Amino acid sequence: MNTEPLNAFPSFRLRPAEAGAHDLLAPDGRVAGQVLASSGGHLARVGPDSGPLRRSPQGAGADAVMFHIAGHGLPDEPAAAYSGSPEARVAVGLVPLQRQELTDVTARAFTFYALRQPHVAAIFAGLDVVGSERDAVHSRTGCRRIARLLLQVQEPAQALLGESGGDARDWLAFPLARLLTFCHQARARLVATAERPPADLCGRYTSRRGADADMDTLHRIWRNLRSAAPTTGLTEIEAAMAALPGDRYAGSAKECRATAARLVAVRTAAEKLTAASCRTAEPERAVLAGELSALAAEAGVRLEATALVLDDTGRLGTVRTINDTLALARLGASAGGEQSVRVGGTELGPVRRTADGMWSGPGIGEPYNSFEGATVALIRAHLAKVAAERRARLGLT
Numbered sequence: 001m002n003t004e005p006l007n008a009f010p011s012f013r014l015r016p017a018e019a020g021a022h023d024l025l026a027p028d029g030r031v032a033g034q035v036l037a038s039s040g041g042h043l044a045r046v047g048p049d050s051g052p053l054r055r056s057p058q059g060a061g062a063d064a065v066m067f068h069i070a071g072h073g074l075p076d077e078p079a080a081a082y083s084g085s086p087e088a089r090v091a092v093g094l095v096p097l098q099r100q101e102l103t104d105v106t107a108r109a110f111t112f113y114a115l116r117q118p119h120v121a122a123i124f125a126g127l128d129v130v131g132s133e134r135d136a137v138h139s140r141t142g143c144r145r146i147a148r149l150l151l152q153v154q155e156p157a158q159a160l161l162g163e164s165g166g167d168a169r170d171w172l173a174f175p176l177a178r179l180l181t182f183c184h185q186a187r188a189r190l191v192a193t194a195e196r197p198p199a200d201l202c203g204r205y206t207s208r209r210g211a212d213a214d215m216d217t218l219h220r221i222w223r224n225l226r227s228a229a230p231t232t233g234l235t236e237i238e239a240a241m242a243a244l245p246g247d248r249y250a251g252s253a254k255e256c257r258a259t260a261a262r263l264v265a266v267r268t269a270a271e272k273l274t275a276a277s278c279r280t281a282e283p284e285r286a287v288l289a290g291e292l293s294a295l296a297a298e299a300g301v302r303l304e305a306t307a308l309v310l311d312d313t314g315r316l317g318t319v320r321t322i323n324d325t326l327a328l329a330r331l332g333a334s335a336g337g338e339q340s341v342r343v344g345g346t347e348l349g350p351v352r353r354t355a356d357g358m359w360s361g362p363g364i365g366e367p368y369n370s371f372e373g374a375t376v377a378l379i380r381a382h383l384a385k386v387a388a389e390r391r392a393r394l395g396l397t
Contacts, residue, residue, distance in 0.1 A: 008062040011075055022057050024064045027075045033064035047071070049173040063174065069184055070161060070177035079188035081196045085210070088137035088193060092146055094182045095153060096131035098175065099124070105175050109168040119160035123179075126152030132220070138213040140194040140201055141295040145217070147190040148287070154183040204305040204372065206323055211250035211306070214299045215259075218244075218266070221295065225288040237273060237292070240265035249303070256307035260300040267296035305370070312373030325376045328383075341375050348378040 003013040003025060011027040020037035024046075033046035035057045044051035044064035051063030082088040102123065106114040114120050129149050136142030161169075161176045193201065205211045222241050226234065240262070249259045270293035277286035309322065316322055329348070332340030341349035341361070351361040351374045358367035359374035363381055368374040 004058075006061045006065060007058055009065045011077060012061070012065050012068075014057055014061050022061065024061055024068070026068065027077065032068045032072075035060040035064060048169070049177070051174050063177075066177040066181040067173070070158075070180040074184050074188055079185075079192040081193040081198065082137075082189055084198045084200045085137045088143065088190065089134050091182075091186050091189065092130065092134050092137060095150065095179065095186060096127045096134075098179045098182070099127050101175050102127075102179065105171045109164070109171040117160075119156040119163070122156035123153055123160065126150075126154075126156065133217070135213040136217040136220075137190075137193075138201065138210045139217065139295060139298055140197050141291060141298050142214065142217050143190040143194040143201070144294075145221070145291050147187045147194075150183050150187050150190075154180060154187070157183070203302065204309050204370070205250055205302055207319070208250050211256075211259075211299070211303065212247075214295065214302075215244070215249050218292065218295050218299065221288055221292045225285065225292060228284050228288060230282075230285075233273060233276065236269040237266065237289075240269045250306055253307040253310035256303040256310065260303040260307070263296040263300040263303070267293050267300065270296060308370035309372050311369040312376075315368070316373055316376050322372060322376050325379050326372060329375065329379050331375070339371065339375075341378055343379060343382055346382065348382050349375075351375050351378065 003015045006012045006014065012032070013025045014022040014035060015025055017023050017034070022035040023031045024033040024035060024044075026032040033044060035042050036045050038053060041053040041055050042057050042060040043053050044060045044067060046064050046067035049067050051060060051067070054060040054063065082091065102120075103114075106117070106120050110117050110120065115124070126149075129152055130146065133142075133146050133149055136146050157176050157179050161172065161180070164172050164176075200206060200210065219241070222237070225237070243262050243265065245255070245259055245262070248255055250256050270289045273289040274286050274293055277283075277289055309319065313319060313322070316325075328343055330342045332342070332349075338350035338352040340347060341351055349361055351359055351371055354360050354367050356367075358369060359371045360367040361374050361378050364374060364377055368377060
């Protein structure tokens, strides 16, 4: 019998059944729920839970998948990494956006005593935490951190759904299923993004916003660490954090290098605290110190790479101009210290490191400080050559 993949969840399919209904098929082919025809539309039914009325089987099918994920988790298939920090930020932001609906349904389920219900209070506290961490998506460490913090929403939501029954479950089931789906999806994809980072999460910072966001995340981790008991043994980290610039972390090559140098002290102090906390069985402190150390190391490397690009702006123009030029090319995988550069069907590279750590390529007389600088030089030389050949063909030279 014909089946139709769901637009929102392509690994799940709808199979027509009797009386205008559809079976929801999980990726392994098992029936995971139903989409029932109702007067004026369609609704999902999974176990005891029903979704809202939808105009199409596709919409109700997506609701049924959310019920399934809330009960069984995501399908056993590799999660896709986010394409970049903007997509990741939007996905993480879907979680705190559920606050208003959860406020409404918990008030209906528990009347005036909603916030006295421990799971409800924990969910709202977790939403506050996740909402404050959306900009952490600018780093791999930040992605892992948000994935960890999402459990502060996911675990009480799962517990509340499991304990709810009767009228309370009727109100809570679908909003909690949707919240749990967003949590599961974001956690899986954030971990995948940290493991397979897109271009804007590795290498240099392409704008000051990324550096500022990472440093803000660093300070949030530090505040969490200070508030975690015990508060002793933080003197070295406190001094290192106090030595960081108050702002303007990456406005110039000099600022990048100054910030990176101070981050070395933060990383070293945090590594010591991580080891000490592991020895004394202080897991929360160890996790936070580990995040502080990892982000300090990651941001330091990226700031050093950013400084090299800024060193080349004197020859190549502004960072925006460099970014725009790089967008015209396709960069191949790095191998043996070389990286291919293509514009259209033309191979321009490879760009390679020189013996003294600079970067050069075919036709480049004076090497550049950064890989990006040498790449931009190749692209511009190619574009100038193409333009000259075109003028010659048109007899304009």
